[in-house]
Amino acid sequence: MTSSAGAGSARRDPFSIAGTAVPAGTRKKFEIPIANLMSGTPVSLPILVLHGREPGPTLWMTAAIHGDELCGVEIIRRVLDAVRPETMSGTIVAVPIVNVHGFNTGSRYLPDRRDLNRSFPGSLRGSLASRIAKLLMTEVIELCDVGIDFHTGSDQRENLPQIRADLDDPKTAALARVFAPPVAIHSRVRDGSLRQAATDVGSTVLLFEGGEALRFSESAIRAGATGALRVLNHLGMFKGTFPPTSPVLISRSSSWIRATRSGILHLDSDLGDHVAAGDTIATIHDPFGQRLGVVTTRRPGLVIGSTHSPLVNRGDAIVHIADIASD
Numbered sequence: 001m002t003s004s005a006g007a008g009s010a011r012r013d014p015f016s017i018a019g020t021a022v023p024a025g026t027r028k029k030f031e032i033p034i035a036n037l038m039s040g041t042p043v044s045l046p047i048l049v050l051h052g053r054e055p056g057p058t059l060w061m062t063a064a065i066h067g068d069e070l071c072g073v074e075i076i077r078r079v080l081d082a083v084r085p086e087t088m089s090g091t092i093v094a095v096p097i098v099n100v101h102g103f104n105t106g107s108r109y110l111p112d113r114r115d116l117n118r119s120f121p122g123s124l125r126g127s128l129a130s131r132i133a134k135l136l137m138t139e140v141i142e143l144c145d146v147g148i149d150f151h152t153g154s155d156q157r158e159n160l161p162q163i164r165a166d167l168d169d170p171k172t173a174a175l176a177r178v179f180a181p182p183v184a185i186h187s188r189v190r191d192g193s194l195r196q197a198a199t200d201v202g203s204t205v206l207l208f209e210g211g212e213a214l215r216f217s218e219s220a221i222r223a224g225a226t227g228a229l230r231v232l233n234h235l236g237m238f239k240g241t242f243p244p245t246s247p248v249l250i251s252r253s254s255s256w257i258r259a260t261r262s263g264i265l266h267l268d269s270d271l272g273d274h275v276a277a278g279d280t281i282a283t284i285h286d287p288f289g290q291r292l293g294v295v296t297t298r299r300p301g302l303v304i305g306s307t308h309s310p311l312v313n314r315g316d317a318i319v320h321i322a323d324i325a326s327d
């Protein structure tokens with residue numbers, strides 16, 4: 001159906017999604033029903049579409065697929081605040097809270113403890129997680145060309161802003177560099193993840209990690225929002241000006257350093273530190289201050305994650321170090 005918009009200007013067709021039509025040059029918020037709560041209250045997936053006046057790529061953004069990972073919700077809010085459908089090209093489909101149940105209860109998981117990000121591509125006859133995954137795939141992801149999924153650290157661990165993506169795929173690697181995080185980490189797709197399922201249906205996918213669960217981390221939020229706007233700018237969807245960036249560090253492997261003793265942890269390293277082999281990154285004491293041991297690095301690298309827990313058991317992961325490739 002076409003309508004004449006006066007003065008002979010041909011209007012772009014509306015964007016059709018989940019039975020809703022979004023006219024060109026507008027934004028529209030709507031919800032896709034998921035299932036009722038046990039009390040009978042309906043639960044639905046909130047979605048916002050910005051359908052640009054001009055044609056271009058279709059990009060999805062998702063956050064809180066782990067319900068306690070809140071930074072991405074704020075990142076998406078800031079991106080949507082910066083972009084005007086009247087002046088943009090292409091279409092943005094934003095799903096800022098994928099795991100609505102976990103978001104409302106401060107939980108990473110769904111009520112049955114299933115991890116939504118291990119439940120893709122999902123099935124309408126499966127568990128609640130599997131049904132939400134299937135709904136997201138058919139109603140959102142399959143309509144799009146490019147996607148960004150926003151995550152944070154979990155279990156009291158904070159992550160340096162970083163992109164995790166298949167850097168062996170030239171298109172994905174190029175987009176990871178455009179995003180300009182401090183570091184991009186090569187990571188093969190993970191079984192059952194949104195990233196894998198979206199890649200399988202033809203999306204180019206970036207996964208952003210930054211900050212910690214249940215908190216807003218301003219540096220991670222800023223890195224995520226600026227990175228997403230850089231991607232939109234690169235794809236010709238949005239016109240922005242950005243300060244120049246330093247070259248993106250590339251990592252092809254990473255490992256966690258573990259506590260050598262049980263006790264009270266004092267970190268001697270910060271996110272973003274470059275460490276050398278043999279550096280002390282943490283000290284472990286008993287409750288009276290007696291030093292029980294030091295934790296040292298085995299290889300040089302970049303600190304991309306660390307625990308915020310002051311208490312550790314021997315073997316707990318405390319600092320995550322990425323090997324930095326010379327490229």
Ligand SMILES: [Zn+2]
Pocket residue numbers: 065066069150151152
């Ligand atoms: Zn996550």
